Amino acid sequence: xxxxxxxxxxxxxxxxxxxxxxxxxxxxxxxxxxxxxxxxxxxxxxxxxxxxxxxxxxxxxxxxxxxxxxxxxxxxxxxxxxxxxxxxxxxxxxxxxxxxxxxxxxxxxxxxxxxxxxxxxxxxxxxxxxxxxxxxxxxxxxxxxxxxxxxxxxxxxxxxxxxxxxxxxxxxxxxxxxxxxxxxxxxxxxxxxxxxxxxxxxxxxxxxxxxxxxxxxxxxxxxxxxxxxxxxxxxxxxxxxxxxxxxxxxxxxxxxxxxxxxxxxxxxxxxxxxxxxxxxxxxxxxxxxxxxxxxxxxxxxxxxxxxxxxxxxxxxxxxxxxxxxxxxxxxxxxxxxxxxxxxxxxxxxxxxxxxxxxxxxxxxxxxxxxxxxxxxxxxxxxxxxxxxxxxxxxxxxxxxxxxxxxxxxxxxxxxxxxxxxxxxxxxxxxxxxxxxxxxxxxxxxxxxxxxxxxxxxxxxxxxxxxxxxxxxxxxxxxxxxxxxxxxxxxxxxxxxxxxxxxxxxxxxxxxxxxxxxxxxxxxxxxxxxxxxxxxxxxxxx
Amino acid sequence: xxxxxxxxxxxxxxxxxxxxxxxxxxxxxxxxxxxxxxxxxxxxxxxxxxxxxxxxxxxxxxxxxxxxxxxxxxxxxxxxxxxxxxxxxxxxxxxxxxxxxxxxxxxxxxxxxxxxxxxxxxxxxxxxxxxxxxxxxxxxxxxxxxxxxxxxxxxxxxxxxxxxxxxxxxxxxxxxxxxxxxxxxxxxxxxxxxxxxxxxxxxxxxxxxxxxxxxxxxxxxxxxxxxxxxxxxxxxxxxxxxxxxxxxxxxxxxxxxxxxxxxxxxxxxxxxxxxxxxxxxxxxxxxxxxxxxxxxxxxxxxxxxxxxxxxxxxxxxxxxxxxxxxxxxxxxxxxxxxxxxxxxxxxxxxxxxxxxxxxxxxxxxxxxxxxxxxxxxxxxxxxxxxxxxxxxxxxxxxxxxxxxxxxxxxxxxxxxx
Numbered sequence: 001x002x003x004x005x006x007x008x009x010x011x012x013x014x015x016x017x018x019x020x021x022x023x024x025x026x027x028x029x030x031x032x033x034x035x036x037x038x039x040x041x042x043x044x045x046x047x048x049x050x051x052x053x054x055x056x057x058x059x060x061x062x063x064x065x066x067x068x069x070x071x072x073x074x075x076x077x078x079x080x081x082x083x084x085x086x087x088x089x090x091x092x093x094x095x096x097x098x099x100x101x102x103x104x105x106x107x108x109x110x111x112x113x114x115x116x117x118x119x120x121x122x123x124x125x126x127x128x129x130x131x132x133x134x135x136x137x138x139x140x141x142x143x144x145x146x147x148x149x150x151x152x153x154x155x156x157x158x159x160x161x162x163x164x165x166x167x168x169x170x171x172x173x174x175x176x177x178x179x180x181x182x183x184x185x186x187x188x189x190x191x192x193x194x195x196x197x198x199x200x201x202x203x204x205x206x207x208x209x210x211x212x213x214x215x216x217x218x219x220x221x222x223x224x225x226x227x228x229x230x231x232x233x234x235x236x237x238x239x240x241x242x243x244x245x246x247x248x249x250x251x252x253x254x255x256x257x258x259x260x261x262x263x264x265x266x267x268x269x270x271x272x273x274x275x276x277x278x279x280x281x282x283x284x285x286x287x288x289x290x291x292x293x294x295x296x297x298x299x300x301x302x303x304x305x306x307x308x309x310x311x312x313x314x315x316x317x318x319x320x321x322x323x324x325x326x327x328x329x330x331x332x333x334x335x336x337x338x339x340x341x342x343x344x345x346x347x348x349x350x351x352x353x354x355x356x357x358x359x360x361x362x363x364x365x366x367x368x369x370x371x372x373x374x375x376x377x378x379x380x381x382x383x384x385x386x387x388x389x390x391x392x393x394x395x396x397x398x399x400x401x402x403x404x405x406x407x408x409x410x411x412x413x414x415x416x417x418x419x420x421x422x423x424x425x426x427x428x429x430x431x432x433x434x435x436x437x438x439x440x441x442x443x444x445x446x447x448x449x450x451x452x453x454x455x456x457x458x459x460x461x462x463x464x465x466x467x468x469x470x471x472x473x474x475x476x477x478x479x480x481x482x483x484x485x486x487x488x489x490x491x492x493x494x495x496x497x498x499x500x501x502x503x504x505x506x507x508x509x510x511x512x513x514x515x516x517x518x519x520x521x522x523x524x525x526x527x528x529x530x531x532x533x534x535x536x537x538x539x540x541x
Numbered sequence: 542x543x544x545x546x547x548x549x550x551x552x553x554x555x556x557x558x559x560x561x562x563x564x565x566x567x568x569x570x571x572x573x574x575x576x577x578x579x580x581x582x583x584x585x586x587x588x589x590x591x592x593x594x595x596x597x598x599x600x601x602x603x604x605x606x607x608x609x610x611x612x613x614x615x616x617x618x619x620x621x622x623x624x625x626x627x628x629x630x631x632x633x634x635x636x637x638x639x640x641x642x643x644x645x646x647x648x649x650x651x652x653x654x655x656x657x658x659x660x661x662x663x664x665x666x667x668x669x670x671x672x673x674x675x676x677x678x679x680x681x682x683x684x685x686x687x688x689x690x691x692x693x694x695x696x697x698x699x700x701x702x703x704x705x706x707x708x709x710x711x712x713x714x715x716x717x718x719x720x721x722x723x724x725x726x727x728x729x730x731x732x733x734x735x736x737x738x739x740x741x742x743x744x745x746x747x748x749x750x751x752x753x754x755x756x757x758x759x760x761x762x763x764x765x766x767x768x769x770x771x772x773x774x775x776x777x778x779x780x781x782x783x784x785x786x787x788x789x790x791x792x793x794x795x796x797x798x799x800x801x802x803x804x805x806x807x808x809x810x811x812x813x814x815x816x817x818x819x820x821x822x823x824x825x826x827x828x829x830x831x832x833x834x835x836x837x838x839x840x841x842x843x844x845x846x847x848x849x850x851x852x853x854x855x856x857x858x859x860x861x862x863x864x865x866x867x868x869x870x871x872x873x874x875x876x877x878x879x880x881x882x883x884x885x886x887x888x889x890x891x892x893x894x895x896x897x898x899x900x901x902x903x904x905x906x907x908x909x910x911x912x913x914x915x916x917x918x919x920x921x922x923x924x925x926x927x928x929x930x931x932x933x934x935x936x937x938x939x940x941x942x943x944x945x946x947x948x949x950x951x952x953x954x955x956x957x958x
Contacts, residue, residue, distance in 0.1 A: 117870045121877045128881055136871065137878040137885070141856045144869035237881055535881065536911060 027093040042084040043071050054135040056221045057173035058085035061278040068173050070109050074102045110140040116151045118168045126223030128237035151196045160208030167199045170224035176216035183279050184210035214282045234265045240531035242476035247456040248284035250377035252465030257457050257476040264288040281374050296440045296452040297481025315449045316496035318432040326353030327409045332399050334417030335361030335379035338461030340509040342385050344487035345416050346392050348494050360399035363421045384464030391517040418442040436489045452483035460506045474529040579608050583688045583943045586953035597938045602931045609953035617917035621883025622648050630718035633955040635680050636673035636898040641722035642666045643895040647904040648724045650891040661849040662726045663805040668842050671835040676702045677898025678828045685947030689766050694753045701749045704742045726852030743836050767822035771933040771945035782925045785900020786827045791819030797896035809841040824948040858884050883912025923956035
């Protein structure tokens with residue numbers, strides 16, 4: 001331990017000192033001693049101190065290339081400045097990030113990057129969440145010294161079905177190239193030409209069409225790559241972000257819903273090292289469009305709009321005659337709905353003495369499975385419903401068996417969700433079908449009574465992914481019209497049939513549910529997340 | 542068929558004295574509770590007082606402010622530092638410029654900009670502050686006189702106030718809510734010919750002052766209503782935290798401009814008037830003298846104001862010129878960041894206070910390094926002064942509430958924040 005700085009002023013008072021723990025290295029950054037795991041680079045080590053060394057090409061989820069030279073720092077006993085992203089922290093290393101030499105180098109690098117950057121902020125979709133804007137404002141903020149015309153390149157290059165490239169805005173950091181190589185495993189982007197004529201372009205014979213292509217838009221530190229789906233629709237700083245989980249498939253990628261005025265404008269991945277790291281697939285990003293399609297905003301009785309009171313009275317009247325015998329009622333749980341929604345309906349079924357419990361969901365798409373994030377099961381909560389049914393002692397029958405095998409005793413059916421794949425819903429017209437769904441499709445148009453429910457982005461609850469990981473979703477905005485959370489509709493239905501369910505909040509359903517399902521005993525309900533105004537969240541990227 | 546007297550009683554709700562029985566003509570011996578406000582024609586601002594009166598004498602009062610609460614402090618947490626200026630305009634809306642200056646000084650203190658502010662900016666800030674102080678005192682004295690029946694004095698002073706408002710409109714573009722000051726400077730330079738216009742206005746105001754003083758100062762009715770009414774001792778004023786003209790009328794020798802000098806106040810000469818009795822008449826006299834002192838300060842400033850920039854040359858706070866904004870990416874980004882994210886204020890906390898129309902206006906800001914305040918607090922003199930109102934009107938007649946409230950000069954926007 002002779003390398004620990006001898007000068008007592010180089011470590012702040014109270015800083016840990018002495019022997020470095022196993023598997024860790026201790027280094028000094030700007031006089032502060034920092035201990036990090038072996039193999040950590042100097043940039044990440046500095047970030048643990050809250051020291052934000054500017055960088056463009058470095059992304060924690062991608063290979064390090066040290067291409068942008070924006071993170072240069074001085075390291076003692078090293079004659080030249082070193083890129084801190086590539087420099088692995090070593091025991092006893094003494095790093096300076098605020099010394100005149102490296103500060104000047106980074107400022108000049110920024111000036112160089114801005115040299116040919118077009119004056120596009122007012123029309124650029126990245127403005128407000130642009131790394132270049134943030135780093136210039138925080139680290140340089142100097143006037144322009146350019147007195148020659150900027151180099152012009154192509155402005156609107158159609159590089160793929162989802163993405164448009166602006167070559168002038170590109171700062172040649174190569175993040176997108178690496179994202180295609182490493183996340184999608186497809187080499188679709190390339191640099192061409194040299195010097196100030198260097199441009200980003202598609203690789204020969206390729207276009208940017210891999211299923212993870214929109215991650216390149218996220219990692220782009222400027223507005224060079226923009227999503228056709230989002231560009232020119234909404235300014236980024238106007239949006240609010242609510243953490244949630246993608247409902248597109250059983251992977252359960254962690255996402256942020258970016259919303260404004262009660263509607264979602266885009267979905268972006270949220271870092272979770274155990275599930276999706278920094279990424280998500282393009283298909284998942286587009287699931288927000290469905291939130292506004294064919295919504296059931298009011299209860300219906302026999303296909304006509306009704307208030308909640310009339311719908312409840314009608315449902316109670318229809319169910320009343322069958323409630324004495326549990327075999328006359330069937331319940332369909334939904335792999336598209338949260339654990340809470342399913343637990344509420346399953347609990348009610350238990351109290352009614354229901355024997356027939358089905359599981360509805362979208363049929364698997366084997367072609368999707370790629371060993372990365374996309375899996376065949378396109379239902380977000382198959383595992384959760386199975387666990388709940390197990391815990392309550394139900395045997396789940398696949399819902400498609402209803403297509404040709406309706407049990408003769410069955411008189412009424414409570415269906416959660418709007419997905420009823422493989423069934424001709426018209427065959428159920430003899431039954432008293434009560435639907436609880438967010439969208440008016442599948443079994444809903446054939447239901448005698450349909451109750452409007454919140455869609456996934458409007459719902460606070462949990463879903464269980466393919467790993468069996470129970471993940472929390474936060475409600476981004478309120479559901480349209482008279483729709484309420486599905487578990488709450490179940491509570492109303494229970495009250496209408498004279499059964500007392502006392503839940504008034506999803507966390508109360510969650511509490512009873514975790515008590516009932518053995519594997520979920522340890523789970524706790526986290527605080528509700530307040531929407532984060534992106535305008536004040538600092539620049540991202 | 543109703544008799545005449547019962548018909549009258551039904552229609553008018555009262556009887557003729559002749560129709561009353563003996564017990565009815567006697568005043569009730571128990572106390573009566575009446576409401577004054579929230580919207581009362583003889584009251585400054587929107588404030589409700591629940592008075593318990595014994596005949597005409599007030600034995601108990603409950604002063605209830607809050608009708609103009611606009612969450613100034615909470616709103617500030619959701620606006621950039623620059624966007625707070627319009628909110629400060631609506632604090633003391635009779636002298637908004639002083640609030641502007643106070644807020645700007647607090648942010649500048651956080652950014653260590655105070656010594657770098659150009660001299661011309663400081664002079665402009667003092668000029669607009671003193672003009673605002675004059676509008677504040679003219680309104681207060683004029684309105685109080687009107688509430689006591691002296692309508693002419695009111696019209697004369699409001700005429701003088703309007704000259705100043707017109708001039709402030711020429712400077713800032715808005716008659717009342719100026720939003721003229723910026724962090725690090727002012728929005729734009731004084732317009733051409735401002736020097737002459739202000740001199741002319743001051744020359745016109747001085748005779749108006751003489752006229753109104755002649756109408757009020759030795760007016761028997763005015764003196765009877767003001768002198769000896771609502772008096773407060775020096776000790777009481779200090780104990781309750783009174784500041785400004787009210788404290789000075791009680792003999793508290795304290796003026797922020799002189800005792801904690803800021804801006805260029807050390808470079809101008811002015812006197813701080815003091816009262817002796819601390820009653821409403823002294824408060825009136827102090828304000829009249831302060832008006833004259835403001836004119837004196839303004840004339841000195843007009844002589845001493847240097848040429849120079851109207852914004853500190855610091856990229857952290859100064860917007861780039863429009864020409865650069867549209868032609869260089871560096872200025873474009875800086876402009877965008879200043880407007881959208883706000884000027885970046887380093888973490889820390891600061892309190893600054895300036896002499897407002899009603900006394901010490903203070904702004905306390907906690908910054909967390911982002912573009913908007915983590916917490917903002919405003920020390921508003923009106924709120925402190927209003928807290929003494931219940932004590933001051935105690936044992937006075939209901940009619941005395943009017944001059945006492947007039948001279949406390951509660952400004953709803955500032956009191957309720």
